[in-house]
Amino acid sequence: MSNAAVTAATTSSAADAGKSALARLGEAFVGRLVIIIPYLWLVFFFLIPFVIVFKISLSQTAIAIPPYTPVLGFGDGLSGLLDQLKQLSIDNYTWLTQDALYVNAYVTSVIVAAISTVLTLLVGYPIAYGMARAPATLRPTLLMLVILPFWTSFLIRVYAWIGILKPEGLLNQLLLASGVINQPLIILNTYTAIFIGIVYSYLPFMVLPLYSALEKMDYSLIEAAKDLGCPPTSAFWKITFPLSLPGVIAGCLLVFIPAVGEFVIPDLLGGSQTLMIGKTLWNEFFANRDWPVSSAVAVILLLLLIVPIMLFQRAQARAQEQDK
Amino acid sequence: MNPTWSRFNITSIVLGFAFLYLPIVLLVVFSFNESKLVTVWGGFSTKWYVSLFHNQGLMDATWVTARVAVISATVATVLGTLAALTLTRYTRFKGRMLFSGMVFAPLVMPEVITGLSLLLLFVAVGLDRGFLTVTLAHITLTMCFVAVVVQSRLMTFDRSLEEAAMDLGAPPVKTFFQITLPVIMPAIVSGWMLAFTLSLDDLVIASFTSGPGATTLPMKIYSQVRLGVTPEINAACTILIAVVAVGVIIASLANKRREVQRQRDEQAAQRG
Numbered sequence: 001m002s003n004a005a006v007t008a009a010t011t012s013s014a015a016d017a018g019k020s021a022l023a024r025l026g027e028a029f030v031g032r033l034v035i036i037i038p039y040l041w042l043v044f045f046f047l048i049p050f051v052i053v054f055k056i057s058l059s060q061t062a063i064a065i066p067p068y069t070p071v072l073g074f075g076d077g078l079s080g081l082l083d084q085l086k087q088l089s090i091d092n093y094t095w096l097t098q099d100a101l102y103v104n105a106y107v108t109s110v111i112v113a114a115i116s117t118v119l120t121l122l123v124g125y126p127i128a129y130g131m132a133r134a135p136a137t138l139r140p141t142l143l144m145l146v147i148l149p150f151w152t153s154f155l156i157r158v159y160a161w162i163g164i165l166k167p168e169g170l171l172n173q174l175l176l177a178s179g180v181i182n183q184p185l186i187i188l189n190t191y192t193a194i195f196i197g198i199v200y201s202y203l204p205f206m207v208l209p210l211y212s213a214l215e216k217m218d219y220s221l222i223e224a225a226k227d228l229g230c231p232p233t234s235a236f237w238k239i240t241f242p243l244s245l246p247g248v249i250a251g252c253l254l255v256f257i258p259a260v261g262e263f264v265i266p267d268l269l270g271g272s273q274t275l276m277i278g279k280t281l282w283n284e285f286f287a288n289r290d291w292p293v294s295s296a297v298a299v300i301l302l303l304l305l306i307v308p309i310m311l312f313q314r315a316q317a318r319a320q321e322q323d324k
Numbered sequence: 325m326n327p328t329w330s331r332f333n334i335t336s337i338v339l340g341f342a343f344l345y346l347p348i349v350l351l352v353v354f355s356f357n358e359s360k361l362v363t364v365w366g367g368f369s370t371k372w373y374v375s376l377f378h379n380q381g382l383m384d385a386t387w388v389t390a391r392v393a394v395i396s397a398t399v400a401t402v403l404g405t406l407a408a409l410t411l412t413r414y415t416r417f418k419g420r421m422l423f424s425g426m427v428f429a430p431l432v433m434p435e436v437i438t439g440l441s442l443l444l445l446f447v448a449v450g451l452d453r454g455f456l457t458v459t460l461a462h463i464t465l466t467m468c469f470v471a472v473v474v475q476s477r478l479m480t481f482d483r484s485l486e487e488a489a490m491d492l493g494a495p496p497v498k499t500f501f502q503i504t505l506p507v508i509m510p511a512i513v514s515g516w517m518l519a520f521t522l523s524l525d526d527l528v529i530a531s532f533t534s535g536p537g538a539t540t541l542p543m544k545i546y547s548q549v550r551l552g553v554t555p556e557i558n559a560a561c562t563i564l565i566a567v568v569a570v571g572v573i574i575a576s577l578a579n580k581r582r583e584v585q586r587q588r589d590e591q592a593a594q595r596g
Contacts (some may be wrong), residue, residue, distance in 0.1 A: 035417060
């Protein structure tokens, strides 16, 4: 900005100096707008909603529109507002921590997400590794092939697995016909189906950061290790894996955080027998119409995820610094 | 120098891609199934596509979804590009930490939380749920994805180009539109496409923020899936996949042509 101002001042003649001063003011204003517009948008549509969720989580359910009380407002003046504030309570939270169903749902969600993340890493690492070692001419195509499923609908990809995993589905038909099993496997509506669904849906999120970390790696390091008599396995654990660690961390966070609150996969593949917090929140809201309790569920879920989300942010910021 | 591409590498790639693509291929294949049972092959037929076009509810939902996706992707692209500029160009201003937090957090935030919080906002400000609220919600979610895509392009942008333009007397705004914007255009286009498909795809946030008149296609598909799996849904999914695949292929071909053209220009310039 200041650079531009100096140039503008030196190149313009004295006659239109007044105009360029005005123009400079205009430029500064435009520069401000670049920051202010997205900033205000995110404050209003991302930050303020969380404050509202927190406030409603302290309210009580009511048969009204909207279905909670108190509705904060200045309708009854300042004293009325104070009265309303006194009605707020942490009842919803005490209820959540005492009900085994909710505690179970949180614990199960974190465990399911953690197992799925490890499985996704195990499936994704060899793919990313193979891609990074592929001939350079082939890499853009392989990258495109990893990204392409991401462009097709998440819902559709999860739906596709119902037809495969059903008791009379394609997988069981194949296994029964080939004589591997005599009885159809029950996979749909179990946690196994949820694991498959998460690994499948989130695989590109794992492969992409892993690939970009592995691709940057200097392979002469491996050759040097080999020349010095290091066996391939220990070369992998001592050189390749540590160097790919930023990719591993980014990939795991990209899978773990959304997986904890996942709704579509446990709902369509997990059936009614499985318990996950995203589904609990959905049911609390849409079936029970209990807005205060679903808000409290959301607040606790957010508190659980705040540390991983901050780690993710730091990893992003660090990657940015490195690119510079 | 790259070492050999071992058999292990090739096998893991082939298996990985089989895992990624087989379910989608099966879904498409069974949309052409004569039988009503989705998983038993009863001969080739396109009757499900015909019945699809007579399903008024599905057609209405498609129209709503298309409008929401185009509008929200366009607004999100503008806002996301501004956010990307802010993140890369203005490294120090009050509340920058908060700003980058608000850009990155929605990328990983569970959709149920985003959906619920936006709904409660709309109720609090007294906005009726419907077309407008879904569009606003989708803008908020997708602008962050656009910001990340555009930002990564701005990172590698050679700023001496801008400095040269300004040294020659171009004001910053003109420099932006004549130099910066054309260079980052491919990233903006792919940001728009990403925003468009994310909006097309979203079930959870739309379910929270949409009202009676504005049922989107994923909401419609979801309610039908809950009633049972039918070849008609397979047909609807196949059409969606085809639309997205054609769009992505056209975009990547256009990108490639631009790249080839650029290389040719550079070579010509070097030959002088």
